[in-house]
Structure formats: structure tokens, C-alpha cells
Amino acid sequence: MQSVDRAVTVLELLARSGEAGITEIAGELGVHKSTASRLVSVLESRGMVEQLGERGKYVIGFGVVRLAGAATERMDLPRLGRPFCDSLASELGETVNIAIRDNDVALNISQARGTASVTAHNWVGQRTPLHATSSGKVLLAHAPPEDQDALLEEPLERYTTRTLTDPEELRKDFALIVRDGYATGYEELELGLNAAAVAIYNYDGEVIAALSSSGPSYRFSRRRIREVIGAMTVASKELSAQLGYLES
Numbered sequence: 001m002q003s004v005d006r007a008v009t010v011l012e013l014l015a016r017s018g019e020a021g022i023t024e025i026a027g028e029l030g031v032h033k034s035t036a037s038r039l040v041s042v043l044e045s046r047g048m049v050e051q052l053g054e055r056g057k058y059v060i061g062f063g064v065v066r067l068a069g070a071a072t073e074r075m076d077l078p079r080l081g082r083p084f085c086d087s088l089a090s091e092l093g094e095t096v097n098i099a100i101r102d103n104d105v106a107l108n109i110s111q112a113r114g115t116a117s118v119t120a121h122n123w124v125g126q127r128t129p130l131h132a133t134s135s136g137k138v139l140l141a142h143a144p145p146e147d148q149d150a151l152l153e154e155p156l157e158r159y160t161t162r163t164l165t166d167p168e169e170l171r172k173d174f175a176l177i178v179r180d181g182y183a184t185g186y187e188e189l190e191l192g193l194n195a196a197a198v199a200i201y202n203y204d205g206e207v208i209a210a211l212s213s214s215g216p217s218y219r220f221s222r223r224r225i226r227e228v229i230g231a232m233t234v235a236s237k238e239l240s241a242q243l244g245y246l247e248s
Contacts, residue, residue, distance in 0.1 A: 009029060084239045085098060092232075098110040098211055099136070106130055108127075110124065111124045128189065129189070131170060134210070141177040194221070195215075198212075202240070213228060
């Protein structure tokens with residue numbers, strides 16, 4: 001615990017002062033310079049601090065910026081995403097959601113209902129299964145292989161007769177999602193409910209969220225989903241750009 005406290009103190013010093021040498025850091029910590037040097041060396045190896053030239057002073061490293069960016073985008077995403085949800089829901093007439101991955105579930109953080117929506121169901125704050133929703137499948141398809149393996153090794157709940165629970169079938173589905181750029185869910189979570197989702201990227205090119213649209217199967221049909229994927233993709237790209245993503 002003492003090492004963690006000292007590490008945080010070093011980062012706070014650099015954030016406050018802009019830069020500092022080993023002597024200043026050691027004085028702030030109340031330790032010998034050799035102890036301060038070892039601590040700073042560990043922080044430097046993890047990208048938390050950087051040295052300005054050989055034997056120069058230290059500054060906050062890009063590793064801290066990345067961590068701060070990850071926290072900021074999670075906080076800003078509902079605010080930035082709301083206008084896109086509203087606009088897309090108005091255009092499509094269906095419910096539009098943004099969801100992020102929260103360990104082994106998808107967490108809905110924003111929602112807008114379209115003019116054709118016949119339900120008042122509010123998904124915001126609700127956790128839904130990754131394998132049985134279009135948003136969840138987008139998030140899982142772009143997750144690290146070890147995360148996919150961990151989920152698929154566990155028994156998967158079947159919510160309807162259409163829910164995919166076979167690991168190999170899901171892996172095939174993930175490959176198609178990555179290839180095609182979107183995921184679909186046809187009555188996999190609830191009978192009578194269809195959905196489609198596309199990925200939202202951050203400044204680092206990582207998929208951090210999914211933008212989905214859902215509606216009753218009699219109206220939000222396979223044909224209708226094919227028609228609206230283009231508009232959904234445009235919206236997700238514009239939102240990703242606001243998060244700093246530069247499409248290659």
C-alpha cells in the first residue's frame with residue numbers, strides 16, 4: 001500500500017508542477033533519492049511518466065493520458081451520444097440505444113424512442129446478455145479472444161427458442177459481425193423483438209460501445225434492418241469522430 005501511495009503522490013506532483021527531477025520527487029516523498037529513482041523507473045516502464053531527455057526531469061506519461069481518456073469517454077458518451085440517438089430514432093421511427101460492455105453484460109446508457117415506437121420500455125441502466133442482443137454481440141465480437149473464450153466457456157442462457165447458445169455458432173456470428181460491420185438479433189432476447197447494432201470507436205480505434213435500433217419483428221423486419229443499417233453506420237461514424245476516432 002505504501003508503494004501505491006507513493007506512486008500516486010509522484011503523479012500528483014507531476015500533474016501539479018508539470019515536471020520534476022529525482023531530487024524534488026525524493027523530497028516530496030520524504031525518501032532517499034535511490035528509492036525515488038526505483039519508483040520512478042517502475043512508473044516509466046508502464047508509461048505513466050516520461051523523462052525529458054537523458055538524465056532530465058520527468059513529466060506525466062501518455063499512459064496516464066490513456067487512462068484519463070478512457071474514463072472521460074465513459075462519462076461523456078451518454079451526453080455526446082444523446083443527440084445521435086434522438087436524431088436516429090426520429091429518422092427510423094424506432095427505439096435507439098447506446099450500450100457499453102460491463103464485464104460479461106451489456107449496460108444500456110442512453111435511449112431515445114422513435115415516433116413508431118409502441119412500447120414505453122426504458123432500457124437505460126439495464127444490463128442485458130452479450131450473447132443474446134445485437135449490442136452485446138457487437139461488443140463481444142470486438143473483444144479480446146480471451147474475453148470471448150471466458151464467456152463462451154460458461155453455460156449460456158437460452159432466452160427464446162432463437163437464442164444462440166452454441167459457442168461455435170457464436171464464433172461464426174462474431175466473424176460475420178466484424179466482416180459486415182453490424183450485428184442483428186431476431187427474437188433472441190424476447191419473442192417479437194428484433195434489433196440491429198453497429199460499433200462505436202474511441203480515439204484509439206477500440207470498440208467502446210454499440211449503437212442499436214430495435215422494434216417489433218412485424219415492423220422491424222430483416223428487410224427493414226437491411227434498409228436502415230446505412231443510416232445507423234453513418235450515425236456511429238459521426239459519434240466515433242466526436243470521440244476522436246480517425247477512420248483509416
